[in-house]
Amino acid sequence: MIVHFDLDAFYASVAQRDDPSLRGIPLAISGRSRRAVVLTASYEARPFGVRSAMPLYRALELCPELTVVPPDFTRYRESSQRVFAIFVDGARAVEGLSLDEAFVDVPDETLDGAIAFAQRVRARIRDEVGLTASAGVARTKMVAKIASDMNKPDGLTVVPPGTEADFLAPLPVGRLWGIGPKTQPRLESAGISTIGDVAALDDARMYALFGRGGTFYRDLARGIDERDVDGSRERKxxxxxxxxxxxxxxxxxxxxxxxxxxxxxxxxxxxxxxxxxxxxxxxxxxxxxxxxxxxxxxxxxxxxxxxxxxxxxxxxxxxxxxxxxxxxxxxxxxxxxxxxxxxxxx
Structure with a gap:
């Protein structure tokens, strides 16, 4: 079993943890130059349409009461190191994707064991670091990562073995790994709008849409993903x-x-x-x-x-x-x- 952990609004949450006056208000982490972009928006800012990578001037147009705080990467790295130390404790392997997310290979291969591990880690992150993390529990990496995003913030989503295809089927095709903003409109114009549509493709149509890599995408859409958590992955x-x-x-x-x-x-x-x-x-x-x-x-x-x-x-x-x-x-x-x-x- 694999758990994907994703810290919630990481940069903004660190700022709110360290400065109580920032809690409960629309907050963006960004520089203040004319060309600055939002690095992270707090969950209080998101109902206004404020999102990461948005130009700051646009975010202020959408939310005039937005509080803007400059980034503090020293604090982010320190918090990340504390969280990863919790991931490693009792794990078989940890594959970090960024400062705020990782795949963890759980030693207990039962579903109940993986759920207990995820709950224990999330509780320790909250108690010891003062942050919240959402998690997805599944048999495969892609499904676990998608699941961790389903109930944010501070959520836990479990996909039992054997239900991967049913879980994925109604989701937009853009949620499938490898389907980017350029490929998604092309697929939708061909009538492929959900992951379930990809899973149902026959060989001929699959090859016409994806070429030689079609089998890979169709397998992912069916919940088939044999990639292991790579604990030896090095920063490049x-x-x-x-x-x-x-x-x-x-x-x-x-x-x-x-x-x-x-x-x-x-x-x-x-x-x-x-x-x-x-x-x-x-x-x-x-x-x-x-x-x-x-x-x-x-x-x-x-x-x-x-x-x-x-x-x-x-x-x-x-x-x-x-x-x-x-x-x-x-x-x-x-x-x-x-x-x-x-x-x-x-």
């Missing part, structure tokens, strides 16, 4: 980026930001005992076109100076000096926990 990269309030072409300001981003990434990796061998930058121009450049170090590093040197090399290779840009980011990948001798070569 760490990144940071900033959207400028106004387009920037001043190279001195750009280089200062690259320095700050290198320092931030180095602190993050040192705290996690990680080193990275690939450094890249992401540049979004005023016309929204995106340019990326990356380079590989001779030896993995967690040193801010080495990261900065590599990101500066990438910046000069981009050829965008003097071009107005709206976003700049730095990323380090090819992460390893193994200690290595430091060399500043790339």
């Amino acid at each position: 990269s760490i990144s940071t980026e900033e959207t400028f309030e106004y387009d920037v072409r001043d190279e001195a300001r750009i280089l200062d930001l690259l320095r700050l981003q290198a320092d931030e990434l180095a602190r993050d990796m040192q705290a996690k005992h990680l080193r990275g061998a690939t450094v890249g930058i992401k540049i979004k121009r005023a016309d929204f076109t995106i340019t990326g450049k990356q380079t590989t170090l001779a030896v993995p590093t967690d040193d801010a100076g080495a990261i900065l040197a590599a990101s500066l090399w990438c910046w000069h290779r981009s050829g965008l000096a003097g071009v107005p840009i709206r976003l700049l980011g730095t990323r380090i990948a090819s992460l390893t926990e193994e200690p290595q001798r430091e060399l500043r070569l790339f």
Whole structure:
């Protein structure tokens, strides 16, 4: 049995936990620049139509009384670490998807055992961390993840073995893994509006709609998913980026930001005992076109100076000096926990 846990409105809930004056009011976590977007909206803000990834100006139009609080990633990481320590306690494997959600492989393979585990973990998160988590209990990963979203916030949804197809059948086809916003309208125009419609496809129509990957989607729609919880899953990269309030072409300001981003990434990796061998930058121009450049170090590093040197090399290779840009980011990948001798070569 698998349990998918998802912390409710994570960033907003952390803010409300730490500041009682924010409880019970419409709240958004966001920057305050002209181009800021909502990172998380509290459940009090959602009836107004405020949602994650919405431009902040639009959220304020929908909810003029919205309280806006800047993000505090140090607190989010600390809370996430405490929650994941609870996940690990008594689990066979934990596969983290982000700071606020994970799959957990439950040692007790009975349905009652999995339910008891989910209830125990949710109670500990509430009592020890001061947050709430919704959970889905099922035999497969996809069904457990969909189930955890059915009764938010602070809900528990159980899908007994053998009922997966019936549980999935009436849900919109967009809830099926791999069906994105571009594919969903195409399927709906072909008369496929629910997951049950996908499950009922014959081979010929399945191939016409999905190509060679059709069997995979049809199996998922029928509740068939043999993927295990992968407790060895490693974080592939760490990144940071900033959207400028106004387009920037001043190279001195750009280089200062690259320095700050290198320092931030180095602190993050040192705290996690990680080193990275690939450094890249992401540049979004005023016309929204995106340019990326990356380079590989001779030896993995967690040193801010080495990261900065590599990101500066990438910046000069981009050829965008003097071009107005709206976003700049730095990323380090090819992460390893193994200690290595430091060399500043790339």
